[in-house]
Amino acid sequence: MGERKVRCQRIACDAMFTEDDNPEGCCRYHEGPIFHDGMKEWSCCKQRSHDFSMFLQIPGCKTGKHTTEKPITKAAPSPNKPIPQPLAAKAPTDAERANCARCRQGFFCSDHGAQVRQVLSKDSTKPLVSPANSVANATVPPRTKVVDINEPQVCKNKGCGQTFIEKDNHEAACSYHPGPAIFHDRIKGWKCCDVHVKEFDEFMEIPPCAKGWHNANPAS
Structure with missing residues (x-):
């Protein structure tokens, strides 16, 4: 044999x-x-x-030569050093963020404190970017990550937050809000679809108005 x-x-x-x-x-x-x-x-x-x-x-x-050893994929190195971020008193676990609808979609969460709250002026409905994010966007290019085509990832597009694999990703896989989100005088809504509510839970339930690719890298 x-x-x-x-x-x-x-x-x-x-x-x-x-x-x-x-x-x-x-x-x-x-x-x-x-x-x-x-x-x-x-x-x-x-x-x-x-x-x-x-x-x-x-x-x-x-x-x-052929091999039975599976290849190891790593994140591509960033050309610039990341900007240091303030240390949190207690870092939330990935499981806690994965089970939190606000964290999955990139919103500020008082329970886990992982995101930066968008600050709005009293006489403007346009979201303002914090100085730290402004510097980061101006000096650090988007980081590209090398991932396995079957690796589960969480989509960071606003209004989505679904888990996906890149093998199944396509141009209409994601339902999301292109934004921006608007928080003004206790009113919460999306500029892209012009829907506004008073309660945050109602805001999270506003149906997405756009289709596109899932994106696990919010900086891209």
């Missing part, structure tokens, strides 16, 4: 092989995918596509 074949774990290969039939150069693969604003790109050869099926059909640009 011949040696049992196993499947290669390199990204974009997926071939069946045996250790006795695994010469150097028989495997063609990619190092890792990058997902950003709905675009899918191979980090090794920079080839990209919006369509996931076409993206997976791009031939591998690296060669080597």
Whole structure:
């Protein structure tokens, strides 16, 4: 009986092989995918596509031997150092944020204190950006994260907060509010769909008015 074949774990290969039939150069693969604003790109050869099926059909640009070890994906390094943030008395856990509707959608939460509250002037309905965020947006470029195509992520688009995997992401997967959110004289609402209510719980229930790609990186 011949040696049992196993499947290669390199990204974009997926071939069946045996250790006795695994010469150097028989495997063609990619190092890792990058997902950003709905675009899918191979980090090794920079080839990209919006369509996931076409993206997976791009031939591998690296060669080597087949392997049964799964590749390790890491976050791409940021060219600039992140701006230090104030230390919280007690950092909330990921599970606590995942179960909180406000945290999932990027709103200020008094229970977990993970977001920055938007401050509005008394005579303006436009949300103001805090000085810390203004500096961060001006000096730090969006961070691109290399993730597994089946890794669960939480969408940070306002009004969504759903868990998704990049493999199933598409241009109409997300229902969200493009914003901005408006808080003025105890009135809460969305400028994008011109709906306003008094209670925050009612505000959270306002149906999203736009469709688009899920986005797990609010800075992108």
